Amino acid sequence: MPITEPQPRYQQIADVLREAIERGDYAPGSTLEPELTLAERHNVNKRTVNMAIRLLRADGLVHVERGARTVVRELPVLRRDASARQRIREQGQARGAFQAELERLGIEAHSNVSVSEQIAPDDVAELLGIDPATPALARRRHMLADHTPVQLATSWLPMDLAAGTPIAEVDTGPGGIYSRLADLGHGPAEFTETIRLRLPDPDERTVLRMDVEQRVYAIRRTAADADGRIVEVNDMVLPAHQWELVYTWEESQLCVLYKPRA
Amino acid sequence: MPITEPQPRYQQIADVLREAIERGDYAPGSTLEPELTLAERHNVNKRTVNMAIRLLRADGLVHVERGARTVVRELPVLRRDASARQRIREQGQARGAFQAELERLGIEAHSNVSVSEQIAPDDVAELLGIDPATPALARRRHMLADHTPVQLATSWLPMDLAAGTPIAEVDTGPGGIYSRLADLGHGPAEFTETIRLRLPDPDERTVLRMDVEQRVYAIRRTAADADGRIVEVNDMVLPAHQWELVYTWEESQLCVLYKPRA
DNA sequence: TAGTGGTCTAGACCACTGC
DNA sequence: CAGTGGTCTAGACCACTAA
Numbered sequence: 001m002p003i004t005e006p007q008p009r010y011q012q013i014a015d016v017l018r019e020a021i022e023r024g025d026y027a028p029g030s031t032l033e034p035e036l037t038l039a040e041r042h043n044v045n046k047r048t049v050n051m052a053i054r055l056l057r058a059d060g061l062v063h064v065e066r067g068a069r070t071v072v073r074e075l076p077v078l079r080r081d082a083s084a085r086q087r088i089r090e091q092g093q094a095r096g097a098f099q100a101e102l103e104r105l106g107i108e109a110h111s112n113v114s115v116s117e118q119i120a121p122d123d124v125a126e127l128l129g130i131d132p133a134t135p136a137l138a139r140r141r142h143m144l145a146d147h148t149p150v151q152l153a154t155s156w157l158p159m160d161l162a163a164g165t166p167i168a169e170v171d172t173g174p175g176g177i178y179s180r181l182a183d184l185g186h187g188p189a190e191f192t193e194t195i196r197l198r199l200p201d202p203d204e205r206t207v208l209r210m211d212v213e214q215r216v217y218a219i220r221r222t223a224a225d226a227d228g229r230i231v232e233v234n235d236m237v238l239p240a241h242q243w244e245l246v247y248t249w250e251e252s253q254l255c256v257l258y259k260p261r262a
Numbered sequence: 263m264p265i266t267e268p269q270p271r272y273q274q275i276a277d278v279l280r281e282a283i284e285r286g287d288y289a290p291g292s293t294l295e296p297e298l299t300l301a302e303r304h305n306v307n308k309r310t311v312n313m314a315i316r317l318l319r320a321d322g323l324v325h326v327e328r329g330a331r332t333v334v335r336e337l338p339v340l341r342r343d344a345s346a347r348q349r350i351r352e353q354g355q356a357r358g359a360f361q362a363e364l365e366r367l368g369i370e371a372h373s374n375v376s377v378s379e380q381i382a383p384d385d386v387a388e389l390l391g392i393d394p395a396t397p398a399l400a401r402r403r404h405m406l407a408d409h410t411p412v413q414l415a416t417s418w419l420p421m422d423l424a425a426g427t428p429i430a431e432v433d434t435g436p437g438g439i440y441s442r443l444a445d446l447g448h449g450p451a452e453f454t455e456t457i458r459l460r461l462p463d464p465d466e467r468t469v470l471r472m473d474v475e476q477r478v479y480a481i482r483r484t485a486a487d488a489d490g491r492i493v494e495v496n497d498m499v500l501p502a503h504q505w506e507l508v509y510t511w512e513e514s515q516l517c518v519l520y521k522p523r524a
Numbered sequence: 525t526a527g528t529g530g531t532c533t534a535g536a537c538c539a540c541t542g543c
Numbered sequence: 544c545a546g547t548g549g550t551c552t553a554g555a556c557c558a559c560t561a562a
Contacts, residue, residue, distance in 0.1 A: 008531060011474060034547060045533050050548075058320070058475065059461070067540030067547060082509070083454075188513055192345075195507040197459070199321070212273060213320065213475070215459075245457040247344070249511045251450055270550060296528060307552050312529075329528060329559030528560080534553095541547080 009044055010051035017052060021061055021072055031069035032062065058213035060241025075148055075242065076105055082193060082221075083248030096176075102145055110144040113170050117159065124156045124233045127222060137162040139177070142207070149208050152237040161186060161231060177232070178223070186231045188223035193247075195219050197240055208239050215240045271306055272313035279314060283323055283334055293331035294324065320475035322503025337410055337504065338367055344455060344483075345510035358438075364407055372406040375432050379421065386418045386495045389484060399424040401439070404469070411470050414499040423448060423493060439494070440485070448493045450485035455509075457481050459502055470501050477502045 007015075017038075020026060032038070035053070039046040053070060056062045064070045079101055102109035117135040119125075125132040136156050143151040155177070157167060166172045167180045181187055196218045200210050208216070216237050223232040269277075279300075282288060294300070297315070301308040315332060318324045326332045341363055364371035379397040381387075387394040398418050405413040417439070419429060428434045429442050443449055458480045462472050470478070478499050485494040 010531080036547085046548090047534090047550095048532065050550090051531090053548090055474065058477075064548065065541075066549070068542075069547065077458075083511075190510065190512050192508065192510040195457070195509075196339075197502045212317065215320075240459045246454065247457075247509045247511075248452065248454040249345075249509075250452050272550080298528085308529090309531095309553090310551065312531090313550090315529090326529065327560075328530070330561075331528065525562085526560105527562100529558090531555100531557080533555085536550100536552080538550080539548090541545105543544080543546100 009042070010048050011055070013038070013042055013044070013049060013052035014055040017056060018059075018061060021056075026072045028072055028074040031071050034069065054213060057211045058241075060214060060239065063211075075107070075145060075150070077244055078102070078105070078145065078150060078242055079244050079246060080238070081246040081248070082191075083246065098143055098151070107146045110147075112142050114140050115168060115170055116140075120156050120233075124235075127230050127233050128156060128158050129230065130158050130160075135159060137168055139167075150239065150242055152204065152207065153234060155232055155234045157232050181223075181225070181231055186225040186229070188231060189226045190224045190228075191221055192224075193219055193221045195245065200237070200239075204237055208237070210239055217243060217245070219245075271304070272310050273317070275300070275304055275306070275311060275314035276317040279318060280321075280323060283318075288334045290334055290336040293333050296331065316475060319473045320503075322476060322501065325473075337369070337407060337412070339506055340364070340367070340407065340412060340504055341506050341508060342500070343508040343510070344453075345508065360405055360413070369408045372409075374404050376402050377430060377432055378402075382418050382495075386497075389492050389495050390418060390420050391492065392420050392422075397421060399430055401429075412501065412504055414466065414469065415496060417494055417496045419494050443485075443487070443493055448487040448491070450493060451488045452486045452490075453483055454486075455481055455483045457507065462499070462501075466499055470499070472501055479505060479507070481507075 006012075017032070026032065032053070033041075035046050035049045038049045042049070053062065053064075057064065060073055062070050062072055081097065081101075096111075098111065099109050116138050118138045119133065120128065120130070120136040120138070122132050125134075125136065128136065130136060137159055139155040139157070141151075141153045141155070142149060143153070157177070161181070161184060162168045165180055165184065167177050172180055175182075178188055197215050198218050200208060200214070200216045204210070204216065210216070217240050219236040219238065221232075221234040221236070222230050223234070224230050268274075279294070288294065294315070295303075297308050297311045300311045304311070315324065315326075319326065323335055324332050325335060343359065343363075358373075360373065361371050378400050380400045381395065382390065382392070382398040382400070384394050387396075387398065390398065392398060399421055401417040401419070403413075403415045403417070404411060405415070419439070423443070423446060424430045427442055427446065429439050434442055437444075440450055459477050460480050462470060462476070462478045466472070466478065472478070479502050481498040481500065483494075483496040483498070484492050485496070486492050
């Protein structure tokens, strides 16, 4: 009969620290004791404590700056609500969902946009139905919460739609690019988002200031117009430990299926 | 001017192994060389190789069985499509979305359901609007792909709806619990899913056979009827490295907002 | 029983921070 | 400059697998 084997020391120590942090024993923004101190307290080698803290870093619970101490996370977990309702509400107020979410938490939000014509990645070109060698419009956005970068997004649109319209400007006017696409008779009618968890690439890791153990949500949204043509591909990159994702939808279409049995 | 510093050895080795696996140099199901062999090849200590492989485990790229060798992942990444369209299609075929997805990949699917009356967690009781001390109906489901456990789900429903109906049986009849809720005049009209990434709890870690470094998607779905009453709370737990998540929705509601400017 | 991965130590050196 | 975390080695012992 297998007895429950004890966990390794470094996992036990990680659990102790995790609970202490979640209990509030370490205030957000404060530092842990030095690894050597923790090692003496638990009667283990410094290396073992280092392994424990490595687990906490994976969850974004702490953050280390080389040379300085290990700091307890300050930023709360952010919520991204992709639901139509949310977006209607926000657009009615002429501000982005991102701004609104951070206001809710009382955090300062910044974001900056840059627009350029670039060769799109092959898979994006294929989705947009354009020649892979022809430039497309790339709208890149960096989003900061309280001076911490928390999201990157690149929105790709075909030049034959975007050229000469406000879509190719930094300021797209009221309602954003979706309203401008509607102006052109290509208002989005269906969205699909695909979520994967992956390693950040080296650039992303630098910009988002992430650890080796941490992962990002790679969310790809495609927007199709009423004819089913994909008019936008938006690739978003979010540090996974910093976000929770929400989707809401109505199922009126299903009423026929859910009808009572005779 | 900061020069790009070289990565640590264990990260370099992890990258080499990751690329080799993704290139197919190691077939799915085959084993890596022993750590000691890899250590000699790269002129590092065995410990350093162990650190590298630890990074691969986090992504589910390899799997170790103590005493045996390190095995390359066999199971492909599974797709979970929560969209209405997907579910309509599947329900028309009287089989679950999970079965359909695995059929698509040519993998054998199993799942088993157990039904019981239990005290629900406080947050679930609150969502369902029931007394926290009163038992609710819990429908627990384990899903296996090719004998590997890949998902756990617990569906909570209030007893005043479920008692004495097929909802409280293992076999809920055609269309599943949503059709039975419709029979009762409480067909679901709106769904919300919230996705978080977290540590598996000890039970989940055992059942899902997960490593310390690995994380699960915790997806909570709430289903509300036409009156806005939440009639089901479904807590799903999926090893994050094993799944990609898809959401699709239509934006007909937004036409008014996207209308062309005069 | 031999091979393998998991964990741990003691000690070392580095790069970086902040005084 | 001292303090701190990051990495690495050499060596050890353990638990487990498979022959």
